[in-house]
Amino acid sequence: MKFSKGGRLLDILTEKTVNVGDSETMLKLFGKFDEHAKELEKSFHIQMTARDNRIKVVGEARQVDKAVLVLQQMAEAIDSKRPVDEQSLRYLIDLAEKGEEANLEELNDILCYTVRGKKIMPKTLGQKNYIKAMEKDQIVFGIGPAGTGKTYLAMAMAIKAFKREEVSRIVLTRPAVEAGESLGFLPGDLQDKVDPYLRPLYDALYDILGGEAFQRYKEKGMIEVAPLAYMRGRTLDDSFIILDEAQNTTPEQMKMFLTRLGFGSKAVVTGDITQIDLPGGKSSGLIKVMDILHDVDGISFVKLTQRDVVRHRLVQQIIQAYEEYENRKKTDTVGEKNRDKREGKQHKE
Numbered sequence: 001m002k003f004s005k006g007g008r009l010l011d012i013l014t015e016k017t018v019n020v021g022d023s024e025t026m027l028k029l030f031g032k033f034d035e036h037a038k039e040l041e042k043s044f045h046i047q048m049t050a051r052d053n054r055i056k057v058v059g060e061a062r063q064v065d066k067a068v069l070v071l072q073q074m075a076e077a078i079d080s081k082r083p084v085d086e087q088s089l090r091y092l093i094d095l096a097e098k099g100e101e102a103n104l105e106e107l108n109d110i111l112c113y114t115v116r117g118k119k120i121m122p123k124t125l126g127q128k129n130y131i132k133a134m135e136k137d138q139i140v141f142g143i144g145p146a147g148t149g150k151t152y153l154a155m156a157m158a159i160k161a162f163k164r165e166e167v168s169r170i171v172l173t174r175p176a177v178e179a180g181e182s183l184g185f186l187p188g189d190l191q192d193k194v195d196p197y198l199r200p201l202y203d204a205l206y207d208i209l210g211g212e213a214f215q216r217y218k219e220k221g222m223i224e225v226a227p228l229a230y231m232r233g234r235t236l237d238d239s240f241i242i243l244d245e246a247q248n249t250t251p252e253q254m255k256m257f258l259t260r261l262g263f264g265s266k267a268v269v270t271g272d273i274t275q276i277d278l279p280g281g282k283s284s285g286l287i288k289v290m291d292i293l294h295d296v297d298g299i300s301f302v303k304l305t306q307r308d309v310v311r312h313r314l315v316q317q318i319i320q321a322y323e324e325y326e327n328r329k330k331t332d333t334v335g336e337k338n339r340d341k342r343e344g345k346q347h348k349e
Contacts, residue, residue, distance in 0.1 A: 014061040018071045020053045021079070028078050029055070029071060036074075036089055040067050043093045066096040073101065082108060087310050091124055094307050111156040112163070115210035120156045126308035127153060133300040134268060139261065139293075141246075142270045143286070144304025150270035151244050155204045157268070158240040162222070167264065169222045171241045172201045173257070175248045176227045198225050201244060228253060237262035246271035246286045248278055254285025274322070 020026045030037045030050065037048050044067045046059030055071060057064050070092045074084050095101055107128055111120045122128040127149055133140045134157045142150040158170045176197045202225060205214045217223040228249065243249070243257050246269045254269075261267050271286045278284060293299050306320050 012061075013058055014064045015056060015058045016064050016068050018055040018057065018068055018075070020050075020055060020075060022053060025075060025078050026050055026053060026055070028084060029074055031084075031089075035086070036084070039086075039089060040070065040093070043067075043097070069101055070096050080108060087123060091307065111153070112160050112208065114208050115213070120153075120208070122153070123149070123310045124308045126302075126304045127310075130302045130304065131157065133302050134266070137298050137300045138265075139258065139267045139299045140269070141286070141290070141299075141301045142268060142304065143273060143290075143301065144308060145272055145274060145306060147309040148304040149308070149310050150272075150304065151200065151242070152204050154242050154244075154268040154270060155201075156208060158242060159208055161240050161266070167240045167266070168238045169224065169240075170217075171236055171239050172198075172205075172223070172225045172244070173228045173231055173242070174198055174201065174244045175246075175253060176229070197227065197245075201225050201242075228257060231260050232256055234260055235262045236260050236265055238264040239266075241265060241267045243267065243269045244271075247273050247276045247284050249285035250278065250282055251285040251288045254289050258289075274326075 020029065031039075040046065041048055044059060044063040046057055046063055046067050048058075048067075049056045057067050057071070059067070070089075073092050074089070077084050077088070092101075106125070107122045109121055109128075109131070111131070113119060122131055126144075130140075130142055130150070130153060134154065142154060144150055155172075158167075158172075161167050162170055174197050202214075205223065205225075209217070214223065218225070228243065239262070241261070246254065248271075249257065257269075258267070269286070269289075273284065273287055276284050290301060294301060306323070
């Protein structure tokens, strides 16, 4: 229902109240310096006030309903001892804006702990599905933009399997593809030249295992980090194998890697098909394998999206802006081709 004021149509405001269990929960809902409340007010164009363990939400009816839903989900998460941070709040807001909802209790599965005691667990439903696929299937492809946790969660699953003695070693590999820089200008021998490409894998291992444990396992051959070229001719039994940055493999390299899989092994392939650095317009093995293996039992493809981004909110916005730009380019290209066809046809007539 709307009314007119000064020639403008305005929505009649609705007011709803959310009951909160105690003052501690209230503080966590509002966040430090009321950051959560400010984010909710900005996203849904509402006003929030707190009094006597109750939150009053005022605004346009549909927006108020969305905000109340998010607040209820946040309260449930806090009751289950799950922290509500900026990322999880943005995720709930994004779902609510699209008419969806998520029970954050579904994301409470702890994979393992970092060396500093931090819990590693899924932060979105997309990540939860990715973990389920890694638990169920022998080969899993995790495909999505930067910041969705593809590599880090795969690493956590590998370490979890290793500690449970489900596998005897972890093998991590990446294609050494140049992204605007030349390997030849880097100092050192071949290993020194490819180490920068493997650095993100080292960083994740240091974060989860700690430097001392990682070095110990590496010296014993229980953890191996190597460029993809070193995989040729091998058969990897009883291993958890991760191929990172797979969008930069050629179809031949992808086939070579997948056929390394031995008995008692699991492979996870991660990549972002929007960031292909292959030279000379070569086709990506990751794109091609999606068509070749999509119906094979024991192999699953999990596609993560911008809503699964768990880095700074600007990363999510950057990804969205690039997607919109690429879509506009495609639309403009199609429009130009159709216009050229029409002009060519008119010219002939």
